[in-house]
Amino acid sequence: MTKRVAVITGGIGGLGTAICKQLAKDGRQVIAADLGSRQERLAAFREETRAFDGSIVFAPADVSKFDDCAHLIGHIADKYGSVDIIVNAAGITRDTSLKKMSEAQWADLMHVNLDGVFNMCRNSVAGMTERGFGRIVNISSVNGQTGQFGQTNYSAAKAGMHGFTMALAREVAKKGVTVNSISPGYCRTEMVMKVPEDIRAQIVAQIPVGRLGEPFEIARTVGFLTADDAGFITGANIPVNGGYFMSF
Ligand code: CAA
Numbered sequence: 517m518t519k520r521v522a523v524i525t526g527g528i529g530g531l532g533t534a535i536c537k538q539l540a541k542d543g544r545q546v547i548a549a550d551l552g553s554r555q556e557r558l559a560a561f562r563e564e565t566r567a568f569d570g571s572i573v574f575a576p577a578d579v580s581k582f583d584d585c586a587h588l589i590g591h592i593a594d595k596y597g598s599v600d601i602i603v604n605a606a607g608i609t610r611d612t613s614l615k616k617m618s619e620a621q622w623a624d625l626m627h628v629n630l631d632g633v634f635n636m637c638r639n640s641v642a643g644m645t646e647r648g649f650g651r652i653v654n655i656s657s658v659n660g661q662t663g664q665f666g667q668t669n670y671s672a673a674k675a676g677m678h679g680f681t682m683a684l685a686r687e688v689a690k691k692g693v694t695v696n697s698i699s700p701g702y703c704r705t706e707m708v709m710k711v712p713e714d715i716r717a718q719i720v721a722q723i724p725v726g727r728l729g730e731p732f733e734i735a736r737t738v739g740f741l742t743a744d745d746a747g748f749i750t751g752a753n754i755p756v757n758g759g760y761f762m763s764f
Contacts, residue, residue: 519545519571520649521596522742523588525579525636526550526606528561530705531655534731535603537564538739540571545596549588550606552576579606579632582639589639598647599640601742604633604677605655609707611666622669629673633680641688650693651742654681655734658701658757674699678753685751694750696741701757703729724759 522539526532527548540546546568548561558574565572577588592599607629610621633654644650659667660674678697685695702708702719708728711719720728737756741749755761 518597519543520600520744521545521547521592521598522601522603523547523549523575523592523599523636523640524603524605525577525632526604526655528554528557528574529605530707531700531703531731531734532603532605533561533564534735535605535738536572537568538732538735539601539603539742540565540568542739542743544571544601544742546572547592547596548572548574549577549579550574551578579604579635580627582631582635585632585635586639589636589643593643598643600644600647600649601651601653602636602640603653603655603738603742604636606632607655607657607670607673607707609667609670609710611670611711613666614668617669625669626673629670630676630680633677637680637684641684641693644693645688645691648692649744650688650691651746652681652684652693652695653738653741654678654695654697655738656681656697656699656753658699658755658761661699661753661755661763662761681753682751689750692747694741694747696749696751697753698734698737698741699753699755699757700734701729701755701760703731703734705731719760722760723757727758729756729758 522544657674
């Protein structure tokens with residue numbers, strides 16, 4: 517059987533890189549989509565994924581642009597085959613309290629974190645339903661569940677991702693396509709390490725497990741949700757947060 521084709525947006529980032537490695541280990545052909553301008557990060561990514569040979573490749577795309585996503589999906593189809601798995605992991609922060617938040621800090625974040633999910637799914641979901649198989653995983657956040665000081669934009673986008681997840685899950689359920697979200701807590705990524713140290717220490721003190729999560733702990737959850745035999749899990753949100761927010 518030919519390898520299933522997986523696209524990970526934000527694929528060279530903290531969580532994205534770990535997800536690429538996990539899915540390659542799971543036997544997928546992985547395409548890491550990310551901004552071509554992140555040259556330094558891209559070099560580190562190539563180094564980190566060298567051992568995976570051709571099973572992890574990079575493709576430049578700006579997920580906030582619909583046409584970029586359309587082009588990306590078409591390019592992948594020509595070169596590797598139709599996209600079977602999408603992991604929407606591209607995300608940015610623009611943390612500041614609402615009273616100081618500029619229109620650009622709101623809009624830029626929405627374009628990447630939420631429009632990006634639409635742009636990727638809109639350009640690929642018909643192919644998945646036609647072929648009768650698909651796995652879509654949206655990387656949301658615990659802060660979309662609980663809110664966080666200084667993150668009205670981020671929390672709104674992350675909560676929005678889950679609404680999108682549940683609605684699309686219903687639309688494609690009968691066609692072999694599952695759509696789920698994961699809500700990571702605070703993990704050891706560049707994004708979290710940018711939070712001022714004193715604030716981060718206060719947050720870590722509230723994590724029952726007593727530490728930040730590791731990117732592979734999110735990646736293994738993606739592996740679980742994208743497995744060929746995971747067809748009965750859809751419209752779900754899997755929290756992976758060390759107990760920082762517990763709910764049922
Ligand atoms: N809770 C309560 N009050 C707070 C606060 C908090 N967390 N942070 C600041 N304040 C208070 C300040 O003490 C200040 O009080 P005074 O006016 O009485 O002096 C007031 O709120 C305003 O503070 P600032 O002017 O400093 O606020 P700001 O607009 O500059 O924003 C901030 C501060 C940058 C948002 C800072 O609070 C911060 O970095 N918070 C952490 C945000 C965070 O957790 N981001 C996660 C990024 S990683 C990620 O998102 C990944 C993931 O999915 C988990």
